[in-house]
Amino acid sequence: MKIFKISFLACFFAASAFSASQVYYIEAHGDFGKELAEMATKQANERNEKIQVFIDEDPRRYKDNRILKFGVDRKGRYSVSLGKELYEKQCQSCHGENAEKRPYGSVALKDMNAKDIEDSIISYRSDTSFGGDGKLIMQNQAKITTNNDLGAILAYLKGKDALADQDDQANKPVSTEKKQGSYLR
Numbered sequence: 344m345k346i347f348k349i350s351f352l353a354c355f356f357a358a359s360a361f362s363a364s365q366v367y368y369i370e371a372h373g374d375f376g377k378e379l380a381e382m383a384t385k386q387a388n389e390r391n392e393k394i395q396v397f398i399d400e401d402p403r404r405y406k407d408n409r410i411l412k413f414g415v416d417r418k419g420r421y422s423v424s425l426g427k428e429l430y431e432k433q434c435q436s437c438h439g440e441n442a443e444k445r446p447y448g449s450v451a452l453k454d455m456n457a458k459d460i461e462d463s464i465i466s467y468r469s470d471t472s473f474g475g476d477g478k479l480i481m482q483n484q485a486k487i488t489t490n491n492d493l494g495a496i497l498a499y500l501k502g503k504d505a506l507a508d509q510d511d512q513a514n515k516p517v518s519t520e521k522k523q524g525s526y527l528r
């Protein structure tokens with residue numbers, strides 16, 4: 344399921360006339376942001392100035408308004424670009440650039456689905472007996488990773504709707520055709 348992005352965030356910077364080392368980031372949302380970015384680009388072209396426009400699908404910091412904040416918010420609109428940054432900073436050194444490494448023989452993150460990674464992180468946080476020989480290392484990592492950070496990391500690793508899609512599938516009734524012709528859930 345694709346969610347239409349009605350709001351997006353546009354940041355851009357323009358070199359100042361006074362100080363070339365100063366960079367301005369402007370955050371603007373939705374249609375206004377789009378117009379502003381177009382205007383700024385046009386201006387920059389006319390003046391022969393360098394400009395860079397960054398568009399993010401979501402506000403970088405998703406605000407989790409749930410009362411019970413258990414795990415990642417299924418309806419959360421987490422930022423993939425933030426997730427990439429967080430992964431590179433907080434996970435990549437041990438888990439690899441392509442989530443392919445297997446520290447202490449653990450399963451590579453690329454071979455786990457979003458729900459399994461989430462379950463695993465929650466367990467490392469709350470259950471000291473969970474995990475293998477390297478569990479102490481991962482317990483610390485899990486504790487400093489908030490649900491919001493994890494939501495963004497999963498959006499980056501597994502796609503924005505990975506958790507919601509998986510829940511959908513789990514809730515779907517499954518009919519299995521039996522030889523006798525009976526259908527069981």
Ligand code: HEC
Pocket residue numbers: 430433434435436437438446447448449450451452459460461463464473474475476477478479480481484488496
């Ligand atoms: C300092 C190294 C280090 C960092 C940084 C790190 N991990 Fe780990 N991770 C490990 C080790 C070691 C294990 C194996 C732990 C064990 O033996 O239970 C592991 C295991 C895991 C597992 C369980 C895999 C399995 O086999 O079930 C998940 C999920 C995981 N890490 C996610 C993450 C995420 C997400 C991040 C970034 C927020 C992260 N890790 C950061 C070292 C690290």
